[in-house]
Amino acid sequence: MSGDTYNNYNNYFNGTQLLDPPTAAPRHVAEDQLERLQRQFARPERMNAAYDTLESEHTVFLHGAQGCGRSAAARVLLCELPSDRGAYHELNPEVPDGEGSCLSADLIGAGDRILLDLSTADVPLWQAVRRELSGFRHELLRRSAFLAVVLPHRFEDDLPSEFVRTWIGRPDTKEAFARHLRSHGIDDGLWSPLPDEARTHLATRPAMGELARLVGRIAEARAAGQPTDTFHDWLRTALASRADHSATLDALLPDLPEGRQRALLLASALLEDAPAEAVHASAALLLRRVGSADDDRPMLEHPGLTERLDPLKARLTADGRVRFERRGFAEATLRYFWANLPHLRETLREWFCATLRKTPMPAEPRARMVGRFTALCLSVGETTLVTRLIEQWTASPAPRAPEVTAAAQALRHGVLDEEHGRVFLRQMYDWSRSPVTDPLRAVLIEVCEKVLSIHRPDAALVRLHHLARRDPETRGVAALALLRFADQDARILRRLLFRLATTRNTDHHRADARLFLQLPDLPPGFLLQRSPREWVTACWDRAFLLEPAEWGPAARAWLLRADGTQDARLTDAVLRILTDASLSKYAIASRLYADARRTTSPALAARLLHAINQAQSTAFAARAHRQEVPVT
Numbered sequence: 001m002s003g004d005t006y007n008n009y010n011n012y013f014n015g016t017q018l019l020d021p022p023t024a025a026p027r028h029v030a031e032d033q034l035e036r037l038q039r040q041f042a043r044p045e046r047m048n049a050a051y052d053t054l055e056s057e058h059t060v061f062l063h064g065a066q067g068c069g070r071s072a073a074a075r076v077l078l079c080e081l082p083s084d085r086g087a088y089h090e091l092n093p094e095v096p097d098g099e100g101s102c103l104s105a106d107l108i109g110a111g112d113r114i115l116l117d118l119s120t121a122d123v124p125l126w127q128a129v130r131r132e133l134s135g136f137r138h139e140l141l142r143r144s145a146f147l148a149v150v151l152p153h154r155f156e157d158d159l160p161s162e163f164v165r166t167w168i169g170r171p172d173t174k175e176a177f178a179r180h181l182r183s184h185g186i187d188d189g190l191w192s193p194l195p196d197e198a199r200t201h202l203a204t205r206p207a208m209g210e211l212a213r214l215v216g217r218i219a220e221a222r223a224a225g226q227p228t229d230t231f232h233d234w235l236r237t238a239l240a241s242r243a244d245h246s247a248t249l250d251a252l253l254p255d256l257p258e259g260r261q262r263a264l265l266l267a268s269a270l271l272e273d274a275p276a277e278a279v280h281a282s283a284a285l286l287l288r289r290v291g292s293a294d295d296d297r298p299m300l301e302h303p304g305l306t307e308r309l310d311p312l313k314a315r316l317t318a319d320g321r322v323r324f325e326r327r328g329f330a331e332a333t334l335r336y337f338w339a340n341l342p343h344l345r346e347t348l349r350e351w352f353c354a355t356l357r358k359t360p361m362p363a364e365p366r367a368r369m370v371g372r373f374t375a376l377c378l379s380v381g382e383t384t385l386v387t388r389l390i391e392q393w394t395a396s397p398a399p400r401a402p403e404v405t406a407a408a409q410a411l412r413h414g415v416l417d418e419e420h421g422r423v424f425l426r427q428m429y430d431w432s433r434s435p436v437t438d439p440l441r442a443v444l445i446e447v448c449e450k451v452l453s454i455h456r457p458d459a460a461l462v463r464l465h466h467l468a469r470r471d472p473e474t475r476g477v478a479a480l481a482l483l484r485f486a487d488q489d490a491r492i493l494r495r496l497l498f499r500l501a502t503t504r505n506t507d508h509h510r511a512d513a514r515l516f517l518q519l520p521d522l523p524p525g526f527l528l529q530r531s532p533r534e535w536v537t538a539c540w541d542r543a544f545l546l547e548p549a550e551w552g553p554a555a556r557a558w559l560l561r562a563d564g565t566q567d568a569r570l571t572d573a574v575l576r577i578l579t580d581a582s583l584s585k586y587a588i589a590s591r592l593y594a595d596a597r598r599t600t601s602p603a604l605a606a607r608l609l610h611a612i613n614q615a616q617s618t619a620f621a622a623r624a625h626r627q628e629v630p631v632t
Contacts, residue, residue, distance in 0.1 A: 067207025
């Protein structure tokens, strides 16, 4: 592959980069995450039995207690297979939209190691997967590939009887905790023996995912703390960030009877770690929004911000930012007001939007503010509110840059949410297949390229493909993003080629043909495999329906590639593809031959002419045979 043309992730909308680009290509980021997972992983009970099943049967269906780490176990099982068995990749199936299937057997490579994580599958997805499992596994065995399936708890008893479930236990909690700490560079000497608070928390048997998040918060506390802080200090800070502060707020609010005090509390919570000026301005916006009176004393008699923050259990840092004394108190305050004053929710939403639009602040605290408000909405299942905000911020053809950036950040939080991620994925799918504004298109492309490409690459491909089909320009931003993505991973390129060749919706044929003509160089091995060769032939067949000015340059490039290779098999494959695709199009076959005579060696032009004549003779003989009338 070219590797240079399409690897620039710095997309801009009106001069603004909406999300930070990945630190490396998505494939490399995913590989780094797998390596870290293997370092962190504590082997659960019956892990070896699960491996034996996977190795002998090529398929393992994992089930176990909630929170035992089945998804992590499935990934590690596949990675423990010899690496020469084939590429590791994850399937992210979605309910078919009328085209194709949710488990396409054509995309199984020889010896592939495949994860199918259905732990969060809903009823429609489970039913779609269940219907296709048998056929998919048949093809899997034929290609000597391996599959690890994480079963959804609610449907694990509904597994077809031909498949056998493999139960795995829960890892040792202390060992898992220690491995996570070491992976963050917190060595045993810093925490052994474990403090009482740690032993008490581990005795509650937290889910493996929650345990990983706790260690992440410990590492954050270490990075933000003082050089003299100990592991005990980091742990206390991490545990406090998830504590229930409801009782504290119940006791605090009666001491804050005035609207301006509560407005400052809410503004401090929404904008914790933002500059004091931004917090002050946001509190003033909220006061005006709810109709509360501001301090009517002369301005020089107003209490200072430090004095006003003290009753809120907040303070000003040395660099002028507002911060609560206890970690997690900001998020708890927002949840408390949202839950206890439901009649204020619309007002709080309007205030949040006004703060985003009117309050100057650096990009980092603004991003934290968007994350807090999105998390607040998702904590009570308000997914529709978040999608409405994204549409609102991107509705204008000339929107404000902070709002478009906020839309991308909110969508990023949504698709990565463990509980509600599928809702946002579906919404992205619906948007990608509908007319959208340029700002919303930019947001969708950013999230596909910089978020889904790492966490759900198949979903990113599908949505980028739909956006590229609807792109008003042949080489518009969506098409270029799709080509960049496909150029970085042979599996993604194979999947895209499959989609371009097999779509049954004729409305998309011309757009897909134009996308095909822009693809980066296909790896030589693609054209030597039966299925990809058939897909490429189908794509050329559609491309030849376009004007010659569109397909001509690509066809000449293919002829030159066939002329320049020393691999006779590749030359034959290229010529066979072009002749098969132009078989019923005499004018196109003639033009191909004329181009070959002008741009390639006489030997290649002669081989092309021979291939065209042979293909036409074979086709003529087949038609004649079908037209014969038997004599009786």
